[in-house]
Amino acid sequence: MGVTQQQVQDALARVATPRGVALTNANVLSPISATGGKVFFSINVEASEARAWESVRAAAEAAVRAIPGVETAMVALTAERKAGQAAPPAPHRHAAGVQNVASHRPPQGGPSPMSRQAEIPGVAAIIAVASGKGGVGKSTTALNLALGLRDSGLRVGLLDADIYGPSVPRLTGIREKPQLNDERKMIPHQKFGLAIMSIGFLVEEETAMIWRGPMVMSAVTQMLRDVAWGQLDVLVVDMPPGTGDAQLTLAQTVPLKGAIIISTPQDLSLIDARRGLAMFKKVNVPVLGIIENMSYFQCPHCGTQSDIFGHGGARHEAERLGVPFLGEIPLHISIRTTSDAGTPVVESEPAGAHAAIYRAIGAKVREQLQGAIAAA
DSSP, rough: OOHHHHHHHHHTTBBBBBTBBBBGGGGGOOOOEEEEEEEEEEEEEEEEGHHHHHHHHHHHHHHHHHHHOOOOOEEEEEEEOOOTOOOOOOOTTBBBOOOOOGGGEEEEEESGGGOOOOOOOTTEEEEEEESSSSSHHHHHHHHHHHHHHHHHTTOOOEEEOSSSSOHHHHHHTTOSOOOOOSOBOOOEEEEEEEEEGGGTTSTTTTOOOOOOOOHHHHHHHHHHHSBBOOEEEEEEEEOOOOSHHHHHHHHSSOOOOEEEEOOOOHHHHHHHHHHHHHHHTTEEEEEEEEEEOSSEOTTTOOOEOOOTBBBHHHHHHHHHHHHOOEEEBBHHHHHHHHHTTTHHHHHHHHHHSSHHHHHHHHHHHHHHHHHHHHHH
């Protein structure tokens, strides 16, 4: 039997707050999501109170995790500043407070958001796979790219940080929840020679992820920090589409070695790809290159190529912007069917032409990361 909202409320009623009342009476709790053994909610306070409330957030999370049957508890502390209110000191990493990151300048008198970056122990290089819009095959590309890097001899992890629509559980066929080690960190699943973690392992596939920005930030941070990644040469992070809180949180939290932009050839996709590329440049993240996905349709029967979405747009855009062009991936039924079956094409058809494309892209990425990996 799953955990109920009433059980969570009863546990939180025993948590004291700086206001001198129980947490459940402080008028700061968001609606509580309790599905099976997974509990999510946020504590919403003013930015000036954030530091005092971080201990409450930790106590609330501990109280919920102590409830029999709770497998996962994620509690976000959201700190919103009123108009005209001075920025408070930077709170604990679980607190919200994005500080003018888009221009990469801290509020007057405040620390830079990038000053909170910290390496993940044991991980030599972290790269983001991003797109300006959805529907361009980003997650499929991220997984097969990770496998291509694996085939180049690297130890690789894959983090599915697309918290609104996690695809990695379907792409890998993994449905089991992660176990916890003695330090209460999640142990990533091992499959295809990769260390794999996804927010989708913690929620049901059809659950609507309706989270406010600070909860997004807390989730991304926990997926980076509260996972026992072990020793990795590269951690590939599959980002949500767009240029929002998840991307900025990743750039703030860890020193990214680079970002890869996925686009289709058509102008509409390229417009959004430019936005994604510009965002990473603003936060001083190197752009490792652009990949043109669905570059052309290849008939599985006769091999004829058709430029359904146009062709070469991403290559020309990379040349115009002065960033590497990593390669073209066709729109082919075998890539789609293997992805739907949870057996990615690099793994299931290693001798095929499509696997060769992903491995070639992986080799180009490895070459750019060689210095960071060697230094680690």
